Structures are given as C-alpha cells and as structure tokens.
Amino acid sequence: xxxxxxxxxxxxxxxxxxxxxxxxxxxxxxxxxxxxxxxxxxxxxxxxxxxxxxxxxxxxxxxxxxxxxxxxxxxxxxxxxxxxxxxxxxxxxxxxxxxxxxxxxxxxxxxxxxxxxxxxxxxxxxxxxxxxxxxxxxxxxxxxxxxxxxxxxxxxxxxxxxxxxxxxxxxxxxxxxxxxxxxxxxxxxxxxxxxxxxxxxxxxxxxxxxxxxxxxxxxxxxxxxxxxxxxxxxxxxxxxxxxxxxxxxxxxxxxxxxxxxxxxxxxxxxxxxxxxxxxxxxxxxxxxxxxxxxxxxxxxxxxxxxxxxxxxxxxxxxxxxxxxxxxxxxxxxxxxxxxxxxxxxxxxxxxxxx
Amino acid sequence: xxxxxxxxxxxxxxxxxxxxxxxxxxxxxxxxxxxxxxxxxxxxxxxxxxxxxxxxxxxxxxxxxxxxxxxxxxxxxxxxxxxxxxxxxxxxxxxxxxxxxxxxxxxxxxxxxxxxxxxxxxxxxxxxxxxxxxxxxxxxxxxxxxxxxxxxxxxxxxxxxxxxxxxxxxxxxxxxxxxxxxxxxxxxxxxxxxxxxxxxxxxxxxxxxxxxxxxxxxxxxxxxxxxxxxxxxxxxxxxxxxxxxxxxxxxxxxxxxxxxxxxxxxxxxxxxxxxxxxxxxxxxxxxxxxxxxxxxxxxxxxxxxxxxxxxxxxxxxxxxxxxxxxxxxxxxxxxxxxxxxxxxxxxxxxxxxx
Ligand SMILES: CC(C)[C@H](C(=O)O)[C@@H](O)C(=O)O
Ligand SMILES: CC(C)[C@H](C(=O)O)[C@@H](O)C(=O)O
Numbered sequence: 001x002x003x004x005x006x007x008x009x010x011x012x013x014x015x016x017x018x019x020x021x022x023x024x025x026x027x028x029x030x031x032x033x034x035x036x037x038x039x040x041x042x043x044x045x046x047x048x049x050x051x052x053x054x055x056x057x058x059x060x061x062x063x064x065x066x067x068x069x070x071x072x073x074x075x076x077x078x079x080x081x082x083x084x085x086x087x088x089x090x091x092x093x094x095x096x097x098x099x100x101x102x103x104x105x106x107x108x109x110x111x112x113x114x115x116x117x118x119x120x121x122x123x124x125x126x127x128x129x130x131x132x133x134x135x136x137x138x139x140x141x142x143x144x145x146x147x148x149x150x151x152x153x154x155x156x157x158x159x160x161x162x163x164x165x166x167x168x169x170x171x172x173x174x175x176x177x178x179x180x181x182x183x184x185x186x187x188x189x190x191x192x193x194x195x196x197x198x199x200x201x202x203x204x205x206x207x208x209x210x211x212x213x214x215x216x217x218x219x220x221x222x223x224x225x226x227x228x229x230x231x232x233x234x235x236x237x238x239x240x241x242x243x244x245x246x247x248x249x250x251x252x253x254x255x256x257x258x259x260x261x262x263x264x265x266x267x268x269x270x271x272x273x274x275x276x277x278x279x280x281x282x283x284x285x286x287x288x289x290x291x292x293x294x295x296x297x298x299x300x301x302x303x304x305x306x307x308x309x310x311x312x313x314x315x316x317x318x319x320x321x322x323x324x325x326x327x328x329x330x331x332x333x334x335x336x337x338x339x340x341x342x343x344x345x346x347x348x349x350x351x352x353x354x
Numbered sequence: 355x356x357x358x359x360x361x362x363x364x365x366x367x368x369x370x371x372x373x374x375x376x377x378x379x380x381x382x383x384x385x386x387x388x389x390x391x392x393x394x395x396x397x398x399x400x401x402x403x404x405x406x407x408x409x410x411x412x413x414x415x416x417x418x419x420x421x422x423x424x425x426x427x428x429x430x431x432x433x434x435x436x437x438x439x440x441x442x443x444x445x446x447x448x449x450x451x452x453x454x455x456x457x458x459x460x461x462x463x464x465x466x467x468x469x470x471x472x473x474x475x476x477x478x479x480x481x482x483x484x485x486x487x488x489x490x491x492x493x494x495x496x497x498x499x500x501x502x503x504x505x506x507x508x509x510x511x512x513x514x515x516x517x518x519x520x521x522x523x524x525x526x527x528x529x530x531x532x533x534x535x536x537x538x539x540x541x542x543x544x545x546x547x548x549x550x551x552x553x554x555x556x557x558x559x560x561x562x563x564x565x566x567x568x569x570x571x572x573x574x575x576x577x578x579x580x581x582x583x584x585x586x587x588x589x590x591x592x593x594x595x596x597x598x599x600x601x602x603x604x605x606x607x608x609x610x611x612x613x614x615x616x617x618x619x620x621x622x623x624x625x626x627x628x629x630x631x632x633x634x635x636x637x638x639x640x641x642x643x644x645x646x647x648x649x650x651x652x653x654x655x656x657x658x659x660x661x662x663x664x665x666x667x668x669x670x671x672x673x674x675x676x677x678x679x680x681x682x683x684x685x686x687x688x689x690x691x692x693x694x695x696x697x698x699x700x701x702x703x704x705x706x707x708x
Pocket of ligand 1: 087091092245279544545575
C-alpha cells in the first residue's frame with residue numbers, strides 16, 4: 001500500500017484553520033480509496049515561532065522537511081513581523097531552498113463561483129499560469145547606499161539566468177504540448193531591455209523545438225488588460241516571478257476570489273519536496289473566528305494529489321468543489337453562505353462519497 | 355492674448371490619425387474661447403524616420419522641443435523595429451530627458467463608457483494614478499554576461515533614489531490634500547526588500563507631513579485584485595514606474611478601454627516641456643483605415659489644457675466626451691458605433707458649441 005508523508009506548516013492567521021480542512025479531505029479520500037494512506041507531521045513554524053526564537057524556522061528546518069513527499073503550507077505573515085522577514089524566512093526560503101522553480105497556478109472559474117466580470121462564462125476563464133519561482137525579480141539581490149541622507153538610493157536587481165529561463169519555459173511548452181493548448185509568454189521587453197528582452201529571446205529559441213505549440217507573446221500591461229477584457233485568449237501562460245505574482249492575484253479575482261486560489265510550488269525533478277498552498281494570506285482580521293474559506297487550501301490538496309500520482313482523485317476533488325459551489329448549501333460567508341470553516345471539509349467528503 | 359506653442363510628434367501607426375482630431379479640438383476651443391490661440395509644429399519622428407536615418411529622432415531633437423509649451427505625442431512603435439529601440443529612442447527618451455517624473459493617469463469611468471465589470475457604476479471608478487516616471491524599474495541599468503553560452507545571465511537593476519521617491523510621493527500627497535481624497539501607495543515590500551521596502555519607508559516619512567490625508571498601503575498583487583473587485587476604494591494612487599504601467603492598463607480596461615485612456619507626463623517645475631499622450635499603442639493592425647478611436651488623444655488635450663492653466667476648458671472638454679458617449683450617435687467601432695476617426699473631433703466641437 002502506498003503511503004504519503006506530508007509535512008505540514010500551518011503557519012499564521014487563518015493558516016491552521018484552512019489547513020485542518022485540507023487534511024480532513026486528504027485523509028478522507030485515502031479512506032474512501034483504501035489503496036493509499038497519508039500521514040501529516042506538523043511543524044509549528046511561522047511568526048509566533050519567530051517572536052519566541054528570532055527565526056521563522058529552526059536552523060535545521062530545511063533538513064527536517066527534506067525527507068517528506070510534499071510540504072503543505074497554510075499562510076505566513078502576522079502584524080508586527082515585517083513581511084519581508086516572515087516571507088523571506090519561510091515561504092520564499094522553502095521555494096528557493098528546495099528549488100521549487102515552477103509555481104503552477106490554475107485560474108479556472110468553476111461553475112457556481114462568483115465572478116466580477118459581466119458577460120463571462122465559466123468556460124471563458126480556464127488557464128494555467130506557469131510562474132517562474134526561483135529567480136528573476138525575486139532574486140533578492142540589491143543594496144542601499146547613503147542611508148538616511150539626501151543621496152540615499154536603493155538598488156534591486158532582477159537576475160534572469162539562461163538555465164532559469166529555459167527550464168520554466170520548457171516546462172510550460174511541455175505542458176502546452178501535453179494539454180494541446182496554446183502558450184502565451186508575458187514579459188515587458190519594450191521597457192526592460194536586459195531582463196525581458198533576454199526572456200523573449202529564450203522563449204523564441206525554445207519555441208523552435210515545439211512547432212506544434214501555438215504561441216503568443218504579450219506585454220504585461222496589455223496582458224493585465226486582457227485578463228479582464230478577454231480572459232479566454234489565455235490557455236497556458238508562462239511568465240516571470242513578479243509578473244506571475246501580479247497576474248495570478250488578478251486571475252484569482254476573476255476566477256472566484258482569493259478563497260478559491262491554489263498554487264503548487266514544484267521541483268519537477270523531485271529532488272526535493274514540492275510545496276502546496278492556498279495563495280491567500282494569513283488574513284489576521286478574520287483569524288480565529290472559524291469563518292475563513294478553506295476551499296483554496298482544499299484545491300491545493302487536489303494539486304498535491306495530482307503531483308503524487310493520484311490524478312483521478314485530483315480531478316474528482318476539483319469536481320466535488322464545483323458541486324459544492326453549485327449546490328450553494330454549505331459555503332462560507334465570503335461566498336454568501338453561513339457555514340463555518342470547519343463544515344467545509346466534511347461537506348466536500350460527503351459529495352465525494354455519494 | 356495668450357498663445358500656446360505645441361510640439362507635435364504624431365509618431366507611428368494610428369498616431370497621426372488620432373492626433374489630428376486632438377488638434378482640431380484644441381484649435382476649435384481656442385476659436386470658441388477667443389482669448390487664447392494655439393499653434394502646432396509637427397516633428398516627423400518615429401519608426402519611419404528610424405528606418406531612414408537609424409535614429410528615432412535627430413541628435414538635436416531634444417533641443418528642438420525644449421522651447422515649446424507642451425509636447426503632444428501620438429503613438430510609437432512599428433512592426434520591424436524592436437520596441438525597446440523605438441520606445442527607448444523616443445517616448446522614454448523624452449520622459450527622462452525632460453525630467454517628466456510624474457505620469458498622471460486618470461482612471462475614470464465616464465457615463466456611457468463600456469465597462470467589463472458587473473455591478474460597477476461610473477462613480478465607483480474614479481481615481482488618479484500618479485506613476486513615478488523617471489527611474490525605478492525603468493532606470494535602464496543592466497547587463498548581460500556570457501552571451502549565447504549556458505552560463506548566460508541578464509541583470510536588470512531598478513534604481514530608487516530618495517530624491518526620486520520623495521518628489522513623486524510628495525506630489526501625490528499634495529494632490530490628495532488639494533482634492534481632499536485618500537492616498538494609496540502600491541508597492542511590494544514583502545518580496546522586493548531593497549527597492550520597495552525603501553519606497554514604503556519614504557511613503558511613511560512624507561506621510562507625517564500630511565496628517566490630514568488618509569493613507570493606505572497595498573501590495574501590487576492585492577491591488578490588482580482590488581482594481582477588479584472593489585475599484586471604489588482607490589482615490590489617489592501613487593506607485594512605481596513598472597507597477598504604474600501595469601495598473602494603468604488594468605485601470606484602462608475597467609474604465610472604458612484603451613480607446614479612452616490618456617496620460618500626462620509632467621515636469622511639474624516647468625523647467626522642461628511636459629508631454630501629453632493617449633496611452634494606447636500604435637495599433638498597426640488598424641492603422642490607415644481611419645477607424646481608430648481618438649477619444650484618448652482628445653482626453654489628453656483636456657489634460658494639456660489643465661496644465662496650461664485652462665482649467666475650465668479642461669473640464670468642459672471632458673464633459674463633452676462624456677456627452678458624446680452617452681448620446682451614442684457618433685462613436686467609433688470599438689465603442690459599438692460606425693463613425694470614422696475623422697468624425698469625432700467635429701462631433702466633440704459641436705457639443706462644446708451648444
Ligand atoms: C507572500 C508573497 C511573498 C508571495 C509572492 O509574492 O510570491 C505571494 O504573494 C504569492 O503570490 O505567493
Ligand atoms: C510603450 C511603453 C514603453 C510604455 C511604458 O511601459 O511606460 C507604455 O506602456 C506606457 O504605459 O506608457
């Protein structure tokens with residue numbers, strides 16, 4: 001019998017609440033299936049840990065995670081701890097440390113999910129964004145000179161390596177070929193002539209190896225306009241770290257809201273564990289009230305199941321979320337319902353068991 | 355009698371067509387008013403010029419423009435000339451060379467303008483974006499190493515100086531105070547710890563001088579979500595060069611489309627001429643057909659009039675555009691009409707003359 005060992009970092013704010021539901025669903029599925037089992041090991045890292053120890057995770061934290069089949073992350077961030085410390089010390093550290101260079105974010109409007117766009121049907125919003133997740137604008141290279149003087153200046157350097165660009169672009173081409181869908185590269189060569197002109201060149205080069213894949217290139221400003229005006233033109237999208245960050249939040253807005261947005265941080269070679277997370281933040285304003293929407297967290301379980309080879313369950317779980325949305329019986333307040341966070345996992349399992 | 359000397363760079367693609375209508379409107383207004391006159395001097399620069407001469411503008415181009423009261427720009431860019439050459443050699447060169455460090459972009463949904471958002475009324479979309487326009491991500495600092503080898507790497511460095519941040523943030527605070535509206539700073543301190551953490555600090559510092567102005571700070575990813583989900587929370591917005599680029603295209607999408615989006619590139623000290631432009635591109639696919647929508651170009655005349663001290667005409671012109679949209683008689687195809695580009699200027703003047 002197959003067994004999956006999952007490391008859980010529930011993190012801050014609503015993190016523990018939404019993760020709890022995801023765990024319930026994952027365990028429940030393993031019971032229904034009967035052919036695989038799952039165990040969760042909790043790591044109490046995050047901002048509270050930081051306030052006690054001065055570190056977001058212990059010095060040997062990465063070693064402790066290394067042996068797991070996947071990392072399941074809730075949310076990171078807390079009023080009082082500067083974001084660049086909390087995120088840099090945990091979320092971004094794991095993404096980089098485990099070379100999770102692919103950030104895979106489905107932007108898909110499920111039936112029954114709310115959409116702020118007029119005249120858009122669920123089938124019009126159905127793309128997968130492949131975001132570069134290890135370098136680029138997030139390379140964390142920079143300096144600040146002449147602090148607190150009039151001449152003060154801050155530099156932030158984006159680093160685009162050939163290796164880094166090639167691997168994410170190639171991944172996106174493989175995905176587009178496999179899914180028989182078009183691929184759109186989003187960049188900004190007209191203003192960022194070092195980084196983005198290079199990105200565009202690599203995209204064109206790799207494209208030569210995939211004559212069967214229809215390709216498009218868009219500027220990030222135009223792309224953000226089309227996300228709103230004509231989302232159906234996007235199928236598979238590949239873009240840089242920062243642009244992927246912006247566009248996937250915009251994508252979440254048009255695909256049901258942050259309560260429904262999941263993301264996978266993949267190390268495709270499986271040399272290190274991959275990490276799965278709802279992409280919303282820790283939402284301190286509603287933390288502890290039991291009202292956070294755990295569907296993004298549950299959707300990320302679907303992504304985890306897919307990565308672990310349980311493709312059918314991955315899809316069944318996504319369908320169950322869609323049914324839950326369409327039935328409108330058991331939904332959290334952000335979706336117009338009155339259910340509690342803790343009701344959602346069971347409701348999803350009930351649908352799966354029908 | 356006051357006289358305005360305007361330098362015109364109609365540029366590429368639809369540029370000349372839309373600029374023609376703006377000139378008509380400006381001249382027409384001066385005739386109706388009777389107390390000021392205007393003259394236009396055309397400079398035939400752009401991509402055709404580049405193909406003939408190897409330069410987007412002559413070596414003494416900036417000197418030729420220096421004496422004018424304003425520069426009126428159409429569009430720049432042409433298939434066959436790489437964007438980073440055409441833009442860098444003209445649009446961005448003027449922005450930088452004339453220290454037009456404020457890019458002022460109204461995001462305002464006029465009555466009668468189309469909006470892709472459900473449940474949004476015109477009064478919900480009414481903000482002004484103050485975009486840093488001289489440095490930041492567009493500083494044009496970078497390098498490429500080990501070209502065409504596996505180790506190739508591109509660096510692109512964003513430069514945020516205290517002087518550069520302070521002046522744009524201060525401008526935005528002054529505007530917010532003057533208009534009695536809130537000010538939202540949009541940045542990304544949680545991932546870009548040099549540039550954006552610095553920006554956030556400067557924003558907080560300058561804010562101390564404006565206790566009467568209500569302030570907010572948002573991450574750029576969250577902001578792009580809220581542009582779509584809750585645009586009315588934005589009144590005055592201040593942000594970096596790149597984020598302003600992305601957010602104002604997104605803003606254009608929710609405020610009637612690119613056919614209605616104007617931008618002013620201001621040197622507030624008036625040491626150099628300021629530049630006014632529709633923010634759309636050269637649209638080569640429809641160039642020469644006489645069907646481009648010139649309303650963005652005409653809106654930028656309204657911005658020009660305001661900057662030249664003709665505030666009342668600036669507002670009357672904007673109202674005339676709104677009436678044109680509401681009447682729906684004379685509109686270009688992108689707005690569902692069948693009028694030609696060349697019909698629009700006269701239609702606007704007819705309304706102004708009523
Ligand atoms: C929390 C933050 C650092 C992170 C990012 O910018 O990558 C988040 O916005 C995301 O999209 O996963
Ligand atoms: C054409 C391009 C360089 C420019 C920019 O990015 O600033 C444009 O998109 C704009 O917004 O004015």
